[in-house]
Amino acid sequence: MADQWQEAYDFAVQVARAAGAVIRKAGEEEIKVQTKSSTVDLVTKTDERVEKIIIGSLKEQFGEGTHCFIGEESVSKEEPCILTDKPTWIIDPVDGTTNFVHGFPFVAVSIAFAVNKELEFGVVYSCMEDKMYKARKGQGAFCDDEPIQVSDVKDIHKSIIISEHGTDRSPEKVQKIFSTMKKILCIPVHGLRGSGTAATNMCLVACGAVEAFFEIGIHCWDIAAGAVIVREAGGLLLDVDGGPFDLMSRRMVSGNNRVIANRIIKEIEIFDSVRDDAPIAKK
Numbered sequence: 001m002a003d004q005w006q007e008a009y010d011f012a013v014q015v016a017r018a019a020g021a022v023i024r025k026a027g028e029e030e031i032k033v034q035t036k037s038s039t040v041d042l043v044t045k046t047d048e049r050v051e052k053i054i055i056g057s058l059k060e061q062f063g064e065g066t067h068c069f070i071g072e073e074s075v076s077k078e079e080p081c082i083l084t085d086k087p088t089w090i091i092d093p094v095d096g097t098t099n100f101v102h103g104f105p106f107v108a109v110s111i112a113f114a115v116n117k118e119l120e121f122g123v124v125y126s127c128m129e130d131k132m133y134k135a136r137k138g139q140g141a142f143c144d145d146e147p148i149q150v151s152d153v154k155d156i157h158k159s160i161i162i163s164e165h166g167t168d169r170s171p172e173k174v175q176k177i178f179s180t181m182k183k184i185l186c187i188p189v190h191g192l193r194g195s196g197t198a199a200t201n202m203c204l205v206a207c208g209a210v211e212a213f214f215e216i217g218i219h220c221w222d223i224a225a226g227a228v229i230v231r232e233a234g235g236l237l238l239d240v241d242g243g244p245f246d247l248m249s250r251r252m253v254s255g256n257n258r259v260i261a262n263r264i265i266k267e268i269e270i271f272d273s274v275r276d277d278a279p280i281a282k283k
């Protein structure tokens, strides 16, 4: 059964490419913006439309009842966000919505597939750059069909680290985020970056452009596909406290190796975040 999910993997690549073309076209037209959890948490008709296209194509191909779906826009309409043992697609139709709205050219379609709660493959299409990142468990990671690998830098002083500011603007959280960034910058590292899309950030770790990406507040759909790509490129995933990575925890460090990841973890000021799979009343 080694190739059981090959058809699904190939189909996910096709669907991501088609979704990216829809996003590129929508970016040329007027974009109407709405907000979700706060005034800086943006959503557009394109996010909803592209998610419907992706889930519609997958349901048509693989049947309605057998596969489950966790999609950013469906979850924000209160559909459940629970990972079960069933084959499950985890989808962010437009990762980097703020970038999309502003014309900042990093926007990704992220599609992952998990079975028995284990990620089988991930596809990230960085649609403005037209770069297709993909990985399947045990088969390596690729960008536009070329194998990719994490960087071999072990000296933190020679690293670039990526993170994001998130959408929570409470001064206490912003203070912790900036305090962490200040400490990392002053190690010192070569640089701090942020592309505005978690999925793309993970691909930048996977292809060796940066050494690590960490964030608290991201959701499972932002990082599920990237998680497979980072692992298959030789990198690792950890919790921000150094423990095992938990896809639903909304916390993650992805690094090229443990030396770099551990050094970053030493500086991270952790703040609370409500798990993706928490009961809806708690969110």
Ligand SMILES: Nc1ncnc2c1ncn2[C@@H]1O[C@H](CO)[C@@H](O)[C@H]1OP(=O)(O)O
Binding pocket: 072, 092, 094, 095, 096, 097, 098, 164, 165, 166, 167, 168, 196, 197, 198, 199, 215, 216, 217, 218, 219, 222
């Ligand atoms: N509350 C949150 N805190 C931190 N990052 C978030 C977030 N909600 C979404 N993100 C994601 O983190 C990156 C930027 O911070 C984007 O990938 C963004 O995804 P989105 O564009 O799909 O919302």
Ligand SMILES: [Mg+2]
Binding pocket: 072, 092, 094, 095, 096, 198, 221, 222
């Ligand atoms: Mg996202």
